[in-house]
Amino acid sequence: MPGWGNRLAVLGLAACAGAVSCAAPAHAEPSREGWYLGTGLVLSDLYRTASVSTGDLGPVGATYFQLQVAYATPWLGMTLVPSLSFTPIARSDTDQSVSQRLYSLMVALEGRASFGDYRFGTGLRLFQQTGNGGSVVLNNGNSTSTFARPAFDSWARNVFLDLGLGDEVARLGVGVPLRLDLDLWGTSLLSSARALDCALSLSVGWP
């Protein structure tokens, strides 16, 4: 589905630019408080992975469905938001040879601006791959060979920088806030492996 990742990246950039020019004064009232439970998607590796057999790149690498819990609390005139997200249903191939999950632990500082809440923070991105073993026969040169499927648990972890934007989009029945948030996670920003993930989440709060 070409195009969506690009638009999201554009929106993310717009959000970044907005955060600079429209940031609320530091003494603005903290925007929210309490627990938030949410669901969402992490679109990994924007514009850097092959998506067709020619090797041309697609807008998004892997997509992970996420559950998220966050706690918002006033701090120094802003809002401190620690959060945790994880993949409840692993991403896997049809043979279930590798199961992949993404976990994130993040702390962000949030401010209020005319367009919504903006935040910046840092976090840890944990990428778990669990192999189920076995083998598969595939083409190799002029004949075929047996290749092994991974059998272990492997965890890769990256520290990332976060820039995000969010706002309350509705009030549900008994005054429960419904929020929409968009975050950009930058990993390995100082190296040639720099990558960008986009996290989109919808969450409900309770006081």
Added chain:
Amino acid sequence: MRRNSVFFQALVFFGLLLPGAEARAFTLSYSSALQGWQGTTLTFKTNFSNCGMPVAELYSAVDQALELWNTVPTSRLRLERGDEVTTTVAQALAGSAASGLPTPLLICDPDMENTFRVGVSPNLDPDPAFSSNNIPAVTVQAPTALTLDYAVLVLNSESGRSARVSNLVPTTLAVVLAHEIGHVLGLGHTADPVNLMYYDATARTRLSLSQDDMDGVAYLYPRGEPGQNGLFGCGTLTVGGEGPPRGPHGGVAALAEFGMVLVLAALGTRFLKSKTWRMA
């Protein structure tokens, strides 16, 4: 009171249209329990004395191929090109980690068909059907137990053969090298032509990694920030550098990354300026 902006309504709409999980996978070269090479830096030596093409062109393709594998953010591994050596094909293919020969080694073989039809060393099973007309390169490994510690990447430089490296256009040469380097790292083939590790690279016109290729190298060489590896890619991956290949609109992603660093610095400075004096 909060406002429901058009911006957020648009995001809800996009969110509903985003794709679900894909069905893909990677494989390992010979054992499910493979652990890859030890350490974080792997230096590839070369013997390009019999390649039948300008060595500078080969170096350029090798550097591109190595750098491609350095663009995986979830991998700790850093690949680099080392010195030119004088090891011969016969010596290299008969070697192992115990022999002390330079490894991993990239070497041109002007007699490649014979080398693989006969199977010149205990590391090779004879393959009477081997043809140097359609195989530009082969990777041979002689691992000790489950840790990779010896590999030879043989490049086809056989005169008059269509798959010899001098017949390949620069991008295809870099693609072939990157695929074989994937084998050196311990990756096997996949069934999906999107992947660099698909067995047939003829459709590929661009040097790039798929998500599966990246996941495979991350599986074998998981990055460990903080603690084991430097923050934000420092220490092992190429600091600065050209960065990963980008798509047709990749400038947007690159701009967003640059914007992130700038905005974060600006907000951080602003926050410190406004807060530091009130904390006492």
